[in-house]
Amino acid sequence: MLTSELDYQQFVKSFKARTGIDLTYYKEAQMKRRLTSLREKKGFNSFKDFFQAIELDSNMYAEVLDRITINVSEFYRNQNRWKVLEEKIIPNLPGTSLKKIKCWSSACSTGEEPYTLSMILHQSFPKLHADILATDIDENAMKKAKAGIYMERSLKEVPEKTKISYFKQDNQLFYVTSEIKKLVTFRKLDLLADTFEKDYDLIICRNVMIYFTEEAKHLLYQKFSRALKPNGVLFVGSTEQIFNPKQYNLETIDNFFYRKVSN
Ligand SMILES: C[S@@+](CC[C@H](N)C(=O)[O-])C[C@H]1O[C@@H](n2cnc3c(N)ncnc32)[C@H](O)[C@@H]1O
Incomplete structure (x- = not known):
């Protein structure tokens, strides 16, 4: 497995252990793309470092959750x-x-x-x-x-x-x-x-x-x-x-x- 793939898979494991949210149930390519773009925007080179930051900073966690959950909705949709x-x-x-x-x-x-x-x-x-x-x-x-x-x-x-x-x-x-x-x-x-x-x-x-x-x-x-x-x-x-x-x-x-x- 590529190092970057391993890095992501480890993040998924740690994230589940820490939050109970199992990212393996979400379509992987889409989820990885969204989390990678947030990680890069925040200036982290690896998911390992990104996870450490999430553990220390509840605002960062809120942003990650926001990226995972797409909240778009409207009244009487369809x-x-x-x-x-x-x-x-x-x-x-x-x-x-x-x-x-x-x-x-x-x-x-x-x-x-x-x-x-x-x-x-x-x-x-x-x-x-x-x-x-x-x-x-x-x-x-x-x-x-x-x-x-x-x-x-x-x-x-x-x-x-x-x-x-x-x-x-x-x-x-x-x-x-x-x-x-x-x-x-x-x-x-x-x-x-x-x-x-x-x-x-x-x-x-x-x-x-x-x-x-x-x-x-x-x-x-x-x-x-x-x-x-x-x-x-x-x-x-x-x-x-x-x-x-x-x-x-x-x-x-x-x-x-x-x-x-x-x-
Ligand atoms: C696009 S919104 C849909 C809102 C509304 N049902 C609608 O159709 O307008 C998707 C919602 O699913 C929620 N969601 C994602 N994963 C979930 C999970 N594992 N359990 C419960 N809700 C989840 C997100 O937080 C988000 O608010």
């Missing part, structure tokens, strides 16, 4: 999928007839995704009691999520009526209202390392699988399937179709929506 969720999926979730659903936005980043769900539920299903858990590996992103304050560019796809009902504008900033925030609970969770709760009606996992290796995706689909109730639904990102969903006990019910087959 709006037509949210319309399908509202019109076809939520009315048929197992808990909907019982007036109680358990939902999980599993890579929630800065909060746009769980708040979009909260807005849809509040607006169109006011009698439905909903718990929304929102998790991410990145605590800094979740700090922003909890604050619920956004620039206009995150709201491009928000329908006008929703914008008026659920945001308060102050200068250039948009504040999510408290009725929307209170449906959502934020918690740190690593999809690849942590165990999941069970009995979800709806799990949303969008625009994070693209960064994972095939092996990581395979493990994750198995975990999601186990975490769903029978007939519960997994909602994935618009480039993230599941190959052969049957192997996970899932069936396609619409583009990017998979229902757990009841045994």
Whole structure:
């Protein structure tokens, strides 16, 4: 193995031991490129020296985490999928007839995704009691999520009526209202390392699988399937179709929506 390759592999090992984050589950070429460019920008010639600096400096660690986790998000991302969720999926979730659903936005980043769900539920299903858990590996992103304050560019796809009902504008900033925030609970969770709760009606996992290796995706689909109730639904990102969903006990019910087959 090349010295530089060895240097990187050792970094991956030390990073896991120190932080619990397993970089081997992320597509290697992409991850290596992103970390190498940060290392060079910071003026380190090797990953060994870079790791020592990370251990000593929490700001440096935060920057590394920022490079690993790509936090781009927006409200109603791929709006037509949210319309399908509202019109076809939520009315048929197992808990909907019982007036109680358990939902999980599993890579929630800065909060746009769980708040979009909260807005849809509040607006169109006011009698439905909903718990929304929102998790991410990145605590800094979740700090922003909890604050619920956004620039206009995150709201491009928000329908006008929703914008008026659920945001308060102050200068250039948009504040999510408290009725929307209170449906959502934020918690740190690593999809690849942590165990999941069970009995979800709806799990949303969008625009994070693209960064994972095939092996990581395979493990994750198995975990999601186990975490769903029978007939519960997994909602994935618009480039993230599941190959052969049957192997996970899932069936396609619409583009990017998979229902757990009841045994
Ligand atoms: C591009 S954002 C997607 C945000 C939102 N789901 C959306 O589709 O707009 C990807 C998020 O995945 C998170 N992430 C990356 N690896 C993760 C992991 N192992 N466990 C949990 N979240 C992770 C990142 O921190 C980031 O916030």
